[in-house]
Amino acid sequence: MSDNKTLIKGRTGDWEIVMGLEIHAQVASKAKLFSGAAVGFGAGPNEQVSLVDAGFPGMLPTLNKHCVEQAVKSGLGLKAQINLKSQFDRKNYFYPDLPTGYQISQLYHPIVGEGVVEVEAEDGSFFNVGIERLHLEQDAGKLIHDLSPTESYVDLNRAGTALMEIVSRPDIRTPEEAVAYVKKIRTILIYLGTCDGDMDKGNLRADVNVSVCRAGNYAKFKETGDFGFLGTRCEIKNVNSFRFISQAINYEARRQIEILEDGGSIIQETRLYDPTAGETRSMRSKEEAMDYRYFPDPDLLPLELEQAWIDEIKANLPELPDEKRRRLMADYGLSQYDAVVLISEQAKADYFEAAAKGRDAKLVSNWVTNEVSARLAADGKDFSENPLPAAHVAQLVELIETNVISSKIAKEVFDYVWNGEGSPAEVVEKHGLKQVTDTGAIEKAVDDIIAANPDKAAAVAEKPQALGWFVGQVMKATGGKANPAAVNDILKSKLGL
Amino acid sequence: MSDLTKLTLKDAVDGLKAKTFTSEELTRAFLTNIEASNPALNAYVEVTADKALEQARASDARLAKGEGGALEGAPLGIKDLFCTEGVQTTAGSNMLRGFVPPYESTVTANLWRDGAVMLGKLNMDEFAMGSANETSAFGPVKNPWKAKSSDAELTPGGSSGGSASAVASDLCLAATASDTGGSIRQPAAFTGTVGIKPTYGRASRFGMVAFASSLDQAGPITKTVTDAAILLKSMCSFDAKDSTSLDIPTPDWTQSVGQSVKGLRIGVPAEYLIDGMSEEIKALWQQGVAWLKAAGCEIVEISLPHTKYALPAYYIVAPAEASSNLARYDGMRFGHRAEEFSSLDDLYAASRAEGFGKEVQRRLTIGTYVLSAGFYDAYYVKALKVRRRIAEDFDKVWGSVDAILTPSTPTAAFKLGDKQIDPLTMYLNDVFTVTTNLAGLPGISVPAGLSSDGLPLGLQVIGKALDEATVFQVAAALEDSAGFVAKPAKWW
Amino acid sequence: MAIDAATVRKVAHLARIKTPEDRLEPLAQELNGILNWIEQLNEVDVQGVEPMTSNVAQPLRLREDVVTDGAKVDAVLSNAPKSADGFFVVPKVVD
Missing domain, CATH: 1.10.10 (Arc Repressor Mutant, subunit A)
Incomplete structure (x- = not known):
């Protein structure tokens, strides 16, 4: 990565941004992490709540095996160390969305340790982001503020849902990299089936730790591991779209640089991104008593995993995006660019492969990534909801390959096919679109x-x-x-x- | 008819099976006793007469058909720490006044499965934090025993003071209790009753209001060792809803009662001979040693060198866990909510200040402090390391002894209000009992004699993890030798 | 590590227990008494000792991912100081 890309010009010289991300990914599971209540979206208030979730006296947590398996799978997908022994800790704080007064999490001994993720930058280059840890924890409930002017309403449906918190190293240097990193994590989790990645529903959201330092200091940090070279960080909580991640970082970096250039200093704090105002705001109210008094949860014993089980999970992992990218390039002779575009969505890559059998792969790739993608996007759908059978794309390309139609006419044929007039061959026949080769x-x-x-x-x-x-x-x-x-x-x- | 209330659990169950009397008769006898005695003793916080009679009649119907479980028709008292579906459960706190659980604790569910009858909920120290039953929001329980030399009202001990007082004064056949640092054994010793805390993990904690999760364990308070064996078996079970519950069968411990103790090796730990221990307690302990020797036991002097650190370690671990366990009492979803407040934070703080009594507040403050930033390692982690040292002390002696004999308490029952001034003096009550909570071991208190002032004194038998059988065996030998039959003179 | 009134105020806030100003000093003294007594733990050599968090020497049991609970709004709200339309109701929370 070139240096000028990571530099921000200030009045007093150049600055660099340094970021580490904490991604909260909701574990795809039927029941909650520590209770048998259902996980889901759209149920009536408090309908998916057990007395365990509501923190009633004498209620005790029991751990969902599938959630553990999902965390292990995700860890393997992040090429990370799986810890055979981990432990759940309580993070203590009072808030109306936290029924027991503590969140069960894993501070001291997380289930997944260090890993690394290879991320594609927009220009086609790659950069690595170190993973510090992945741990399991409970989500909190939801507060609704607009049902009464003087009161808040509490819905605990979400309380106790399993989350994976994925913590990165401070290896991210630009807002674009941050977005690319989140996209990559999201893609990996979707491939693994461990999180649906639905950001609109808040099933994947990120806390962004942003700090700025003078140009050159990041390199010194990398060399020495001394965090003293980095600036004081602020944590922007719960950013839930790619656009907001980018906007929030840009605003926050500017804000910090301005404070520093005016001779001020950064206070380590938690901030909230307000998309309407386009700015980050301090959440001091939550800040003042940030002493979480973590300690091992005495209701739960150490979690011990057997290597054989992990090996079994590993043996059954689906093909991951990076492997798929390499294979598409090798097997189909695709360019890296095409392969990267195809693997960005698992269903898209599958669709491509289904259509490309025996056909000109480059041509199939073009049709899939251009026309089909564009139509789906226009309808607000993704490839998993694609109404067009892959066989139709295959047939269309075959018609081009065999000179039955020209590429230009093919676009017309595609229109008819997309509008449900039948297969490409039928459409060509019906509309007399055969190419004149006489x-x-x-x-x-x-x-x-x-x-x-x-x-x-x-x-x-x-x-x-x-x-x-x-x-x-x-x-x-x-x-x-x-x-x-x-x-x-x-x-x-x-x-x- | 009032004689029925003097029966042991075993004799009552046998009598019911033999149809000598009905459960309804037995239940009515207890309800009559409770009505007459409870205003003075304050053992029950709630009497569930209707439910009791309903259960009794159902039991009678089963007994008539020759059916029924191990406790069929037996009227019991339930410590108000166990959640009982549809019946107010307060844990002795204003915080939970009016709280009606829509669920049943596993321990009580096991009792109803076996046919027991619930007479009501028994008074206790608030959230089980106390050794004199003075921290209850419902007022102190009175010990039915009084000293010969004074008319002063005495504590029945705590936190299971209601359970101990009710059993000692025939207000139930037997009672459930719980023990975090000695809350079963100390009240049992103070009231001339038998109390056992089983191995941690034997009894499910599901539906039991938590004090300190890693130490809390349910157990019975009864009139005899046999009764304790019967009731403990019913209370214990593997429970998938409690992650710390042990997936092992529950033995029939009545088989151990009466078995010869000949050849058993009994450890006598030097460190339990603490400074200032009264001559009476010393003498009682020696008497216990002599009885076991006479019964054929081999007496082995042992050392448990970290004993004196158990209490301070306990007063870090238990409050730390409690500070987190009791965070759920915030007035948001259940429990007391303050009426006047200026902000959300203020509502939390006001509700908890109004809902919790002084001792609970003190322990929550200590617990919060020892977990807070900068002190976690110095206090909490340190205490957990000392805890392991204490457990290791026991591990080291099990090669040479089968059970350990100690006094249950350093003193006999004391006057209500006597030790309120200084919390540390109060905490010393648990000095002999708290080690087994930290190590997870079974411990039983057996009445062994009377003090010169006519008050009951208890001896404690500690066993290996899961070896309640030997504990019952030795306890029964002590019971047999002591021949403790004294009953408090009725003053109430 | 002596506790003063300011520490008690901070800890009482962390524990969310409203404590009148005139109680802070007496509480500090009381807690100091207890903590001084606890200090004797420093006599114990705990070099290399693993902290003992539990008495149960077995790994954590895992349960299957099956929905077995929930759908009991009435029970969940049955003891609520205030509820409406299936929600718990609390004073306005301002972030």
């Missing part, structure tokens, strides 16, 4: 046009670029159905080029 017919059209434009024909010898005009005329005369290669060949020979 050289006799093309020759006749060429002859007619040359005869009608003798001066242009004469000039073309001097100016070969003018050939395009003739091609256009022939295509027009054949209703666009003439095979462009044949038109070219015949024109060239007739015009003596």
Whole structure:
């Protein structure tokens, strides 16, 4: 990564941003982490709440095996160390969305240790982000403020839902990198089936730790491991869209630089991003008593995993995005760019592979990443909701490959197919879109046009670029159905080029 | 009919099976006693007469058909720490006044499964924090025993003071109790009753209001060792709802009662001979040693060198866990909510200041302090390391002894109000009992004699983890030798 | 590590127990008494000792991912000081 990309110009010199992210990903599971209540979206208030979740006297937590498995899977997907022994701790604080007065989390001994994630930058280059840990913890409930002017309403449906908190190293340097990193984590988790990645529902959200330092200090930090080279960080809580992540970082970095350039200092604090105002705000109210008094939860024993179980999970892992990218490049001869675009969504890559069998892979990739993607985006859908069978794309490409239709006509065919008029072959038949490959017919059209434009024909010898005009005329005369290669060949020979 | 209330649990259950009397008769006898005695003793915070009679009649119907469980028709008192579905459960606190659990604790569910009848909920120190039953929001329980030399009202001990007083004064056949640092054994010793805390993990903690999760354990207070064996078996079970519950079978401990103790090796730990221990307690302990020797036991002098650190370690671990366990009492979803407050934080603080009594507040403050930033390692982690040292002390002696004999308490029952001034003096009550909570071991208190002032004194038998059988065996030998039959003279 | 009134005020706030100003000093003294007594733990050599968090020497049991609970709004709200429309109701929370 080039240095100028990470630099921010200030009044007093250049600055660098340094970021570490904490991603909270809701574990895909049927029941909660420590209770048998359902996990889900859209239930009535407090309908998915057990007395364990509501923290009633004498209620005790019991651990959901599937959530543990999901955490292990995610850890393996992040190429991270799985800790055979971990422990749950209580994080103590009072808030109406936290029924027991503590959140069960894993501070001292997380289930997953260090790992690394390879992230694609927008320019096609790669950078690594170190993973410090992944741990399991409970989500809190929800406060609703707009049902009464003087009171808050508490819905505990979400309370106790399993979350994976994925903590990165301070390896992220630009807002774009931060977004790319979150996208990558999201993709990996979706591939693994451990989190649905639905950011609209808050099932994946990020806390961004932002600090700024003078240009060059980050390199010194990397060299020495001395955090003293980095600035004081502020944590922006619960940012739940890619756009907001980028906006929040940009605002926060600017804010910190301005304070520092005015001779001030940064207070380590928790801040909230307000998308409407486009700014981050201090959450001092939560700040004043931030002494969480973590200690091992005496209701739970140490979590011990067997290596054999982990090996079994590992053996059954699905193909991960990075592996898939490498395989698509090797097996289909795709460019890195195409492969990266395809793997960004598992269903997209699957769709591609289903359509590409025996076809021109590059061409299939183009159709999938351009036309199909664009139509889906216009309908607000993703590939998992794609109504168009992959076989149709395969057939369309086959029609192009076998010169039955031209690429240009293919777009028209696609329109009909997308609108449900049938398979590409049926559409071509029905609308008479077959390409004219009969050289006799093309020759006749060429002859007619040359005869009608003798001066242009004469000039073309001097100016070969003018050939395009003739091609256009022939295509027009054949209703666009003439095979462009044949038109070219015949024109060239007739015009003596 | 009032004679029925003097029966042991075993004799009552046998009598019911033999149809000598009905459960309804027995239950009515207890209800009559309670009505007459409870205003003075304050053992029950709530009497569930209707429910009791309903259960009794159902038991009678089963007994008539020759059916019924191990406790069929037996009227019991339930410490108000166990959540009982549809019946107010307060843990002795204003915080939970009016709290009606929509669920049943596993321990009490086991009792109803076996046919027991619930007479009511028994008074206790608030959230089980206390050794004299003076911290209860419902007022102190009175010990039915009085000293010969004084008419002063005495404490029945705590926190299971209601359970001990009710059993000693025939207000129930037997009672459930719980023990975090000695809350079963100390009241049992103070009231001439038997109380056992089983191995940690034997009895489910599900539905039992938590004080200190890693130490809390349910157990019975009864009139005899046999009764304790019967009731403990019913209370214990593997419970998947409690992650610390042990998935092991519960033995029939009545088999151990009466078995010869000949050849058993009994450890006598030097460190339990503490400074200032009264001559009477010393003499009682020696008497216990002599009885066991006479019964054929081998007496082994042992050392448990970290004993004196158990109490200070306990007063870090228990309050720390409590400070977190009691955070749920915030007036948001249940329990007391202050009426006047200026902000959300103020509502929390006001509700908790109004809902919790002084001792609970003191312990929550200590617990919060020892977990707070900068003190966690110095206090909490340190205490957990000392705790392991204490457990290791026991591990080291089990190779050479089968059980350990100690006094249950350093003194006999004291006057109500006597030790309120200084919390530390009060905490010393648990000095002999708290070690087994820290190490998770079973411990029983057996009445062994009377002080010169006519007050009951208890001896404690400590066993290996899961070896309640030997504990019962030795306890029964002591019971047999002591021949303790004294009953308090009725003054109430 | 002597506790003063300011520490008691801070700890009481952490524990959310409203404590009148005139109680802070006596409480500090009381707590100091207890903590001084606790200080004797420093006599114990705990070099290399693993902290003992539990008496149970077995790993944590795991349960299957099956919905077995919930759908009991009435029970959940049955003891609420205030509730409405299926929600717990608390004083306005301002972030």
